[in-house]
Amino acid sequence: MNSTKLKRQQTGRRLKFTNDDLWGYIFIAAAMIIFCVFTLYPVFSAIYTSFFNYKPFGSEFVGLKNYADTLKYSKFNLFYKAALNTLIYTVIVVPLSLLLSFSIAVMIMPFKKKTQSVFKAMYYLPGIASGVALSVVWLWLYDSSPDGIFNRLLGIFGIPAQNWLSSTKTSMLSLIIMALLSSHGVRIITYIAALLGIDNSYFEAAELDGATFFQKVRYIVWPLVKPTTLFLLVTGVIGSFQVFMNAYMMTGGGPDNSTTMIGLLIYNNAFVYGKYGLACAQAILLAIAIAIMSLFQFRLMGVDVEY
Structure with missing residues (x-):
């Protein structure tokens, strides 16, 4: 029982949030925001747009037509x-x-x-x-x-x-x-x-x-x-x-x-x-x-x- 309690205490100390951890998450967040804005969002946007006859105003949903026209x-x-x-x-x-x-x-x-x-x-x-x-x-x-x-x-x-x-x-x-x-x-x-x-x-x-x-x-x-x-x-x-x-x-x-x-x-x-x-x-x-x-x-x- 004592060894189990000691292990839990050690685990709790390791998982304790510190100022160093905060700065680490801040730097990771900056990289993740850049990745999401300039990589992830354009990819999902391209997938979404591929199902439309895209126009700046009033796009028309065409389903898989663009893929069919490409492969035809x-x-x-x-x-x-x-x-x-x-x-x-x-x-x-x-x-x-x-x-x-x-x-x-x-x-x-x-x-x-x-x-x-x-x-x-x-x-x-x-x-x-x-x-x-x-x-x-x-x-x-x-x-x-x-x-x-x-x-x-x-x-x-x-x-x-x-x-x-x-x-x-x-x-x-x-x-x-x-x-x-x-x-x-x-x-x-x-x-x-x-x-x-x-x-x-x-x-x-x-x-x-x-x-x-x-x-x-x-x-x-x-x-x-x-x-x-x-x-x-x-x-x-x-x-x-x-x-x-x-x-x-x-x-x-x-x-x-x-x-x-x-x-x-x-x-x-x-x-x-x-x-x-x-x-x-x-x-x-x-x-x-x-x-x-x-x-x-x-x-x-x-x-x-x-x-």
């Missing part, structure tokens, strides 16, 4: 074309970006810390630049005249100048090249952090066994950075499915909707055509698709991953 297959429905464009962009850009970032991180590792810092800064700086500013630079690189940078490079090999952003044959390729040659900074730094966490004893043992550089990368480095790869893969797919700035600034979705991504389609439906209900329905379907793909990636690659 016809040659005038751009949703499937935008989904295919987004899928092609994601399938090419995300794996190649991870491979490039991983390779660059591995090549940076043998250098001294100061030299590593220089390389990390060089690769990270484009990531903090404005997307509009980067798009302007790439528009200059993709200049369709013979004086354009890329067309000059093609001219060296005797290849005629290309209309990079104005042709259905090269417009998507142009966006893919732009994505692959920029914004590697975060992934490189993340991979370097993971590589620094690998114990040197693994490499020492491999060297004693006569392992080559590529064998070390294959059998030691790659398996041990798999959790990092999974994280970057999931976030990369999410970001790729939400891509908007590149298509909007570089091509506007053209030519002939060959670079219209789902994010750009949602933007056009909402702010160009005023179809807010349809845009919200498409945004909800996009969120569901991203959630399913993220879960699939965790199930596929996360079986033997330890955190």
Whole structure:
């Protein structure tokens, strides 16, 4: 009985509300209010609006019509074309970006810390630049005249100048090249952090066994950075499915909707055509698709991953 009473007294003292607890709840409340106002409310508002033919004054309830119109297959429905464009962009850009970032991180590792810092800064700086500013630079690189940078490079090999952003044959390729040659900074730094966490004893043992550089990368480095790869893969797919700035600034979705991504389609439906209900329905379907793909990636690659 005495031990039970003592435990109750100790529990009561632990649950006693103090001034420190008050400040903790205040800081948590501030974060929760920001989350509710800028994240939770817009999500529920979008779900609500997706069931209406939304107008600033006098919205009309249409039920699941916006979802049905989105999923109805016809040659005038751009949703499937935008989904295919987004899928092609994601399938090419995300794996190649991870491979490039991983390779660059591995090549940076043998250098001294100061030299590593220089390389990390060089690769990270484009990531903090404005997307509009980067798009302007790439528009200059993709200049369709013979004086354009890329067309000059093609001219060296005797290849005629290309209309990079104005042709259905090269417009998507142009966006893919732009994505692959920029914004590697975060992934490189993340991979370097993971590589620094690998114990040197693994490499020492491999060297004693006569392992080559590529064998070390294959059998030691790659398996041990798999959790990092999974994280970057999931976030990369999410970001790729939400891509908007590149298509909007570089091509506007053209030519002939060959670079219209789902994010750009949602933007056009909402702010160009005023179809807010349809845009919200498409945004909800996009969120569901991203959630399913993220879960699939965790199930596929996360079986033997330890955190």
